[in-house]
Amino acid sequence: MNDNKTTAYLPQDVEQALLVGRVWRDEGPALVVVRQGEVIDISAQCDCMADLLDRDDAADFARRAEGESLGPVAPLLQNSLAEPQVTPYLLAPCDVQAIKACGVTFAVSLLERVIEEQAGGDAAKASQLRSELNEMIGQDLSRIAPGSDEAMALKAALQVRGAWSQYMEVGLGPDAEVFTKAQPFSSVGFGARVGLHPASEWNNPEPEIVLAVDAKGKAKGATLGNDVNLRDIEGRSALLLGKAKDNNASCAIGPFIRLFDERFTLDSVRQAHVTLRIEGEDDGFLLEGESDMREISRDPLDLVRQTVGAHHQYPDGFMLFLGTMFSPIQDRDGEGQGFTHHIGDSVTIATPALGALVNRVDRSDKLPPWTFGIRQWRAHRR
Structure with missing residues (x-):
């Protein structure tokens, strides 16, 4: 994979974008910033993404924080797309934050x-x-x-x-649907495989923009997310939402959080055009879709206000999926059957200001079990 193709996964204006993320190194997870195409490990200055986002000067800190260079960003992306992934590779850019999601916003x-x-x-x-x-x-x-x-x-x-x-x-109605999508540290990042519950036979990706919100309820940046959706399980009963939404590797976020600054704001999110590309490994199937944030029925800040406030606090901040207008109906396996995933599908979610999130599809019970939680993270902190 050449650098030109790899850097297509980054924002179009990557030289000006304030990108922060998390990387798995041989010694454990690290907090990084991307500046001028160079990845810098700033864990010695701040090793918790929630702490970074809580800073009043988060953008300025990301611009100036010193640390160890991990080299150009292109090899990091290549390592993340390799199977198996090669250290250092990208993790989901969030850590201790709650992972919340909004449904039915289009x-x-x-x-x-x-x-x-x-x-x-x-x-x-x-x-x-x-x-x-x-x-x-x-x-x-x-x-x-x-x-x-x-x-x-x-x-x-x-x-x-x-x-x-x-x-x-x-x-x-007046009240938005806001639910818990996944647990802290359970989301997978760029290049990792996403998981489908083995009981599901009707499912699809959900390409979304995800806000990074600090402990005070202020949106500090945005990234991309795949809110993997099991249509048959939730369709049987909305009370099965937890089984339909929260499974091993069923939440992907990345590649980086882009911090808000003078070039990238909430208005950039409101005007974003999110594209989706699904490529079948076993059948050559191709599906392309889109989600236009200008058609969202509730403003992103309204969704934030319905999530956090006097009624509910998030002392570690939260990541908030804003919902999608993408609902695939293109037949794949037979007339009238609509779309469902096949194992091995490649899913690319992209928008120019945030880059692209790429994952392949597998079964949740066939993927490595989720074992790295908060206690393991604490043990690895430097």
């Missing part, structure tokens, strides 16, 4: 969640239900503000027709 994904629910997890029923729901609703849900009078009027009309859903409640 109109398209709202309809697909309703379809999953009404199909009871049966992919074969999805196509017919999609047509029926579109005809019944008869309007563009993306134009309706959640919690508005218009949204409440639609809710009442759908209730009368017996078509209301718990997913419409969080998609159109």
